[in-house]
Amino acid sequence: MDRNFKPILLTCMLLAVIGASACISGENDETAKGDSFVENSQDLIVGISSDVNNWYLDKFADGDARFVWSQVYETLVRLDSNLNIIPGLAESWETPDNGTTWIFHLRKNVTFHDGTPFNADSVVFSYSDKSYVRQAVLKPIKSIEALDNYTVKFVLQKPMPLPFYLTHVAWPIMGPGCLDKAGNFIKPVGTGPFKFESQKKDQEIVLIRNDAYWGNKSLLNKVSFKIIPDPSTQVMAFENGELDMIIKVPEYDVKRLEAKKSIQVQKKLSTFTDFLQFNCDKTPFNDTKVRQSVAYAIDTKALVNDILNGVGKPAEGRPYSPNMMYSEPDLKTYSQDLDKSKALLKEAGWEDSNRDGILEKDGSPLNCTLLVSKGAWAARHTLMAQVAQEDLRKIGMNVEIQVLDEGAISKLEGMGNFGMILRTGYFVWGPYPKHFFIHHSKSPYSHYHNETYDQLVDAADSTIDPQKQKELYYALQNFVIKEVPAFYLVHEEKVVATGPSVKGFVITAEDPWLDLSGVYLERK
């Protein structure tokens, strides 16, 4: 070997050794079980699947960020564990003119995490023009004004049940201390039971107890959110005692975890419902009878029992979960009836003229596509789509499933190049049935155009009188059942699993379903 190259080779080898030893020297060797086995610790470790990318009101808190936000920030109006509306940072509210003006009376003696007092100015700050909620959801707000230190007036362009809207954790009250003098975001400052401590990107977020909290102080000292995107890894880390709690247990793991004595699994019907949205602009789903026939063909009970291991409730076409407001108890829903389904298709002119098992009309076979997202929030959807495909095959419909990412779905959707899309939620938070906007002609996701429907949705959302609102929402539910702009499959159940040390946790129906008040740890 050339002598001159020996030093180079030696350097390379040395670098490799340094690189390897860097891995070792950076070691801060913990036990395999991590912090969770420290005696008498009140430090809770929670597994979540995505990091908090944004802490400020100019952007939406997406994914699991809402679980973390709900510990740091609070809203003016809150929901209890059964989704009843209760006071939050506002003690009471009134509307002097039937919904166009709303006056909120704020809680006194509340301070932000940086010690600044919570008052009317911070509410005006949180709902300023710069907040995305003003730009995206609460566009009808004309002005927000501080009447005095603890009274705020919202003036709207049209009557609206504003308190329901203000329960969403993604548009909470933030302290002015979030910004520096130049107006740049520096740190999250809220009024919640926990204060922001640190964040290691894509690894961990640490919150510590807010000792100056106005309500019941947390029994925990610290909450660490560990970010583990892979659901299987998350469940295994939990079973291994590295996590005290996981808040999105996959349906297929529920029974196994329930069988373990040391693990507590809590389930609660959520406000989310999975649905098959039709492209009502194109054949074959521009015909109501075809949509109804799909509703009669799919067995949603079997979906829940066979595919989701009994987690969730069959929706049978009901547009939203029974725990939502104004849910009609006597709604006439669908159950599988293949004869009816076939008869409806026949009425619509579809017949199997060439006896290949697939129906035809005017020479074209009954083919359609079903788009399914492969996102982390809807791992169950691919299996559900396959069951729907099988059921529809029985009535002579040939469904091609396309599992795509959100971007691809939005592209095909924009081009109108699809038959059905399997979705969940959309405009869903708390118990308020805002979801009906999805089939409104003005929604970018709507593929259904019906003036009567639009008018009903607009009227329901601008009515304050609960009795009238109830009638309108009952009418809307019946409308969806009859016209089937989408067929609603499964009301989702949220599943939270807690380890042997966690005591006092009660799951709520609210999204995000992580109320840590009353939670403490008993380490063994």
Place this chain on the structure above:
Amino acid sequence: MEYLKASEVKRPISENDRNIRRISMWKYIANRLVMVLIVIAGVTLVSFFAMYLAPGDPAELIALERYGQDLDKSQIESVREAEGLDAPVYFQYFIWLDHLLHLDLGRSIITSDDVLEEILLKLPATIELTVAGLLISLLIALPIGVLSAFQKNILLDNCCAFFSLIGISIPNFWLGILLIWLFSLTLHIFPSYGYGSLSHLALPALTLGISMSSITARLTRASLMEVMEKEYILAARARGFDEYTVVLRHALKNALLPVVTFAGMQLGYLLGGAVIVETIFSWPGIGKLLVDSIFARDFSMVQGCVLFIAVLFSLSSLAVDILYAVLDPRIRYDMYE
């Protein structure tokens, strides 16, 4: 590749030879660097346009990220205008390229973080995992390769072949979960996820190392068997060296040449391709950043990551070629002249 005759190799190397060799070496490196630049230019073009050809309206996705699902069409249009997405694509490409020349990879459209800073932040984790994975793979592959070369056609060799087959066939995500099940859940030796200590590194590095070692082991075996047939091995034996010295001193050194090349190629693959392993073990490296960015449709971050991985890949393959030449003096660089 062109080789010198054996007789020439044995000729004592003069100072003049050394100078010629040194000059041609630098020329070779310069040529390779130019090639690297061409490759990178190609990568910028492909990565930029591929993202635009991919389905999905970037403006809508950014709007979704900012405002949640409560969107209307005017918001999508205002995002398109604000982000310059209404300009022609080629124009957007040249703007991006101009920024790139100033080492500005832009900001993430989802988190507003600086792309270059974000990538540099993730780089140490990826390098740690890669180096550890490579070391583990060599530690497994070399002994197995040597053993199976000498135990030809008997049980041990078959076992090694079987191990290699399994190693090649098992997908990383399955192997990773299997290792978590065994070492975390059952034996409680290592943590199942996370970053920061040697015990955290163990399972992801093992996953990578095992999957890589199977091919390296087969390659070592084949290369060693070929070298053992050579005349100089026979000569060494004739001179009375014991089998141990013959194999380790004479044969293995030469047999390792293709192994070094392969390991180098794997290094490049690992730097960018440890994506699945990083995702399973929540290892905060570039691979995971890339996957997350693809799912979030974070165009600027994806382009930055792809470019960075391409640069690392090109440079590591250049380093391997140089190392290869250092290990084997018969290789000439003047073929590039």
